[in-house]
Amino acid sequence: MDELDFTIEEATIKEIQQAFAEGKLTARKLVDFYLQQIESLNPVLRGVIEVNPDAQQLADESDNERREKSGDSNTVGELHGIPVLLKDTIGTLDKMNTTAGSYALLGSKVARDAAVVERLRNGGAIILGKTSLSEWYKFRSIDGVPNGWCARAGQGVNPYLSTGTPCGSSSGSAISVAANMVSVALGTETHSSIICPSDHNSVVGIKPTVGLTSRAGVIPMTPRWDTIGPICRTVSDAVYVLDVIAGFDPRDEATEEGAKYIPEDGYKQFLKEDGLQGKRLGIVRRPFLDKIHDTAEFRAFELHIDTLRKQGAEVMDNLEIDRVDEILNPNDSGELSIMMAEFKTSINVYLKELDNSPIRSLADIIAFNESNPELEKLTEYDQETFIAAEKTDGLGEYEKAILEKLENICLNGFEKEHELDAIVTPGSRACPVFAVGGYPAITVPAGYENDGMPFGICFGGLKGSEPKLIEISYAFENATKIRRSPFSWW
Numbered sequence: 001m002d003e004l005d006f007t008i009e010e011a012t013i014k015e016i017q018q019a020f021a022e023g024k025l026t027a028r029k030l031v032d033f034y035l036q037q038i039e040s041l042n043p044v045l046r047g048v049i050e051v052n053p054d055a056q057q058l059a060d061e062s063d064n065e066r067r068e069k070s071g072d073s074n075t076v077g078e079l080h081g082i083p084v085l086l087k088d089t090i091g092t093l094d095k096m097n098t099t100a101g102s103y104a105l106l107g108s109k110v111a112r113d114a115a116v117v118e119r120l121r122n123g124g125a126i127i128l129g130k131t132s133l134s135e136w137y138k139f140r141s142i143d144g145v146p147n148g149w150c151a152r153a154g155q156g157v158n159p160y161l162s163t164g165t166p167c168g169s170s171s172g173s174a175i176s177v178a179a180n181m182v183s184v185a186l187g188t189e190t191h192s193s194i195i196c197p198s199d200h201n202s203v204v205g206i207k208p209t210v211g212l213t214s215r216a217g218v219i220p221m222t223p224r225w226d227t228i229g230p231i232c233r234t235v236s237d238a239v240y241v242l243d244v245i246a247g248f249d250p251r252d253e254a255t256e257e258g259a260k261y262i263p264e265d266g267y268k269q270f271l272k273e274d275g276l277q278g279k280r281l282g283i284v285r286r287p288f289l290d291k292i293h294d295t296a297e298f299r300a301f302e303l304h305i306d307t308l309r310k311q312g313a314e315v316m317d318n319l320e321i322d323r324v325d326e327i328l329n330p331n332d333s334g335e336l337s338i339m340m341a342e343f344k345t346s347i348n349v350y351l352k353e354l355d356n357s358p359i360r361s362l363a364d365i366i367a368f369n370e371s372n373p374e375l376e377k378l379t380e381y382d383q384e385t386f387i388a389a390e391k392t393d394g395l396g397e398y399e400k401a402i403l404e405k406l407e408n409i410c411l412n413g414f415e416k417e418h419e420l421d422a423i424v425t426p427g428s429r430a431c432p433v434f435a436v437g438g439y440p441a442i443t444v445p446a447g448y449e450n451d452g453m454p455f456g457i458c459f460g461g462l463k464g465s466e467p468k469l470i471e472i473s474y475a476f477e478n479a480t481k482i483r484r485s486p487f488s489w490w
Contacts (some may be wrong), residue, residue, distance in 0.1 A: 008033050009180045010485055013078055013237045016183070020066065027066070027081035027126060031059040034083050037181045041159075045125025047175030049088045049153045049387040051129035053095050053277070057376040058126045059083075065124070076239040080124030085176050085185040088152075089137070090114045090221035096127075100219050101150025102134040103375050104368040108357035110304075115249040116186060116228050124313055125246040128182055131172030132156050137193065139170050139223045139343060139389070142336075144382040147171060148197075151376045158201060164453045167196035167428070171180065174201035174230045184241055185231045188338070191330070192220040192431035195443045195458060196228050199428040202445045202454035202483055204473070205231045206238045207316070209463045210438035211258025213242075214249035220346035221335035222339045223254075225435050233483065235444065239267045244367060261464030267342055273478050275471030277312035282420040288327070288429045299456040300447035301426045304457055304480070308424070311479050313472075316418055321433060323409045326331045328432050332407075334402030335436055340389040341399050341400045362390050379415040411436035434460050442473040445483040452486075 006024040008016075019025035035051065042048045052058070062081040069076060091098045091110035099105040112118075117127065132153035138145050148156030148171035156171040158164040159179040166175055170187025174197035177185050187194040189207045198205025206229045211229040230241035241264040248259035263269065283305060292298045309315050319325070330336040348361045359365055366386050369376045394404075411433060416424065423430070426446075434441045441460035448454050449470060459472050 001194050010233065010236050012185065013082060013183065013240050015471070017078060018080065027062040030081065030189060031055050031083050031126060031128065034182050037179070037317055038129070039180060041179055041188070045157045045175050045178065045179055046132055047160055047172040048085065049101065049130045049132045049150070049172065050096055052127050053124060054084070055128050062124060062126060064160045064170075067430050068091065068156050075261050077123050077244070079120065079184070079244055081126065082124075082184055083128035083182055084120055085116065085125045085128050085131045085173060085182045086100060087170050087187050088190055089133065090117060090186060091217040092117055093247070094125060094127070096130055098130070098219065100137070100478055101133050101152050102365070103151050103372065104365050105354070105357060106152070106357050108359070109355040110217060110294060111353060111355065112217060115214035115251060116392060117246045117357075118323065119245050119247065125184070125244070130229055131170070133170060133172055134168030136386075137190065138220065139339070139385050140383045141381060144384055146381070149381070159320070160202060160448070160451045161451055165200060167192075167200040169193040170231065171197045174198050174205070176282040177201070177203045177217070177231050177233055180335055180485070184231065184237060186228060186241075186245070187231045187365060188218060188221070188226060190225045190230050191242060191335070191435040192428055194231060196428040198231050198457035199443045199458070200454060202448070202475075203231055203233055203484070204235050204238045204445070204455070205229065205443045206242055207434060207439045207441045208242065208246065208466065209258055209261055211489050212261060212440070212466070213258075214252040214255050216249055216251035220343070220350055222342040222483050223340070223346050224342065225438060234349055234478050235442070235470065236271050239271060239470055239474075243267050253255045261466070262487065263467060267466060267470055270467045270470040273475055274312065275475035276308060276396050276479075278422045279310050279313045279468065280419055281308055281315050281472070282317060282415070282418055282423040284319050284321060284423050284425050284430065285319045285470070286320055287325065288425045291484055292426065296447055296449045297426055300455070301457070304446060305424075308445070308476065309477055311475055319423070321411070321414055325435070326383060327436065328429070330432065333347035333432070333436065335406065335432065337402055338395075341395055342391040344392050345394055363443060368443055395455075406436045409440060415462050422459045422465065422472055423459050427455055428458060435489060437463070439463060440466050440469060442469045444473050444477050445482075447482055
């Protein structure tokens with residue numbers, strides 16, 4: 001893009017909008033650049049499952065709209081003209097598919113855009129395409145399907161270390177953002193699916209409070225814990241996206257409660273460089289540090305705790321979460337039993353609403369895979385979790401007892417007891433803690449191992465604590481400025 005005197009790689013939304021305003025860049029040039037990046041890098045990285053054939057036309061329309069509004073007091077929003085990639089479980093009523101990475105849903109049609117897509121389009125964003133993922137959220141087989149693999153795209157590759165895991169299930173969204181195939185992507189999370197891939201690919205991921213963003217029109221996993229959030233290269237970019245996609249939606253009853261947490265003037269007001277000043281942070285070491293002794297991540301975490309103190313935070317070190325070992329094991333906690341029961345019920349409802357699809361139930365997906373073993377690589381990767389889920393029959397007394405137990409052992413009492421603004425943990429290992437409570441978390445790049453493999457630091461809180469988490473993560477990011485492009489390692 002030398003002829004425009006603007007470098008798109010690693011550019012933030014704010015920088016892109018400034019380039020638009022100064023005539024150094026157009027939405028069409030931006031889309032063309034990302035399409036070239038996808039054409040060049042995606043055959044290796046496999047982060048994008050398909051591109052929107054209308055993306056260039058949408059970019060031209062965006063540029064025309066910007067020209068028509070020039071000088072207008074009603075200026076365009078932060079996402080106007082910004083290309084966005086969506087995880088291939090987020091429905092779009094256009095020429096693209098929504099398949100969870102599986103051939104089973106190829107050619108099916110959703111009835112309308114997902115609610116978050118409607119919000120993105122209304123905000124002026126350009127839907128660039130769909131990203132790959134761990135097929136069916138890795139729920140086809142938790143132990144048998146690799147992180148980042150799906151039948152339609154193949155194995156997603158970590159752009160920092162090809163032999164390192166990209167994690168999942170929103171692997172393609174994190175890979176694509178990290179590798180500058182886009183600056184903004186959406187992921188979904190039930191149990192680590194935004195935080196873990198963001199952590200492993202050195203990008204920022206926000207897992208919002210369940211109900212803060214609508215799940216309507218998104219392939220469900222476990223509705224009581226599902227949430228939709230942004231994956232970007234900076235905290236500010238992710239917050240700009242969150243401001244657009246958060247809000248009440250009559251199609252998702254969880255947003256009625258979630259919307260109550262949204263501040264009157266949105267989340268941008270919490271992008272404060274002194275956001276760590278006066279914050280009470282709980283450092284939870286055990287068991288999250290147990291497996292990373294003698295690593296760069298271990299040493300970096302110690303340094304980062306010192307940085308938090310120097311930035312004005314009050315650090316409560318060596319706190320322990322009651323029954324944390326049980327929470328971290330989805331079999332012991334019963335989380336997996338809830339997932340299987342709710343997945344079967346919710347996916348059957350979702351599938352019945354599709355147009356042009358012979359797949360109407362979980363049983364149909366299982367049968368499709370058995371009938372297409374080569375296409376779905378069934379001999380290499382089994383579907384044992386699907387089969388187990390199909391045997392469930394909704395939430396019975398056993399599952400209700402599990403839910404009551406999970407309610408009693410989640411973070412609520414822990415944070416209130418210590419009067420914390422957030423807990424701080426290394427990597428993505430605390431994700432189950434945030435999952436079972438429907439709590440928010442933000443991961444920020446925190447360093448790299450000697451071989452280039454990234455790791456992050458995670459800030460988590462109680463429901464509705466996004467304002468404090470944004471202040472904390474933004475201040476940390478500005479104090480450390482750790483993220484590097486993956487190509488600096490090549």
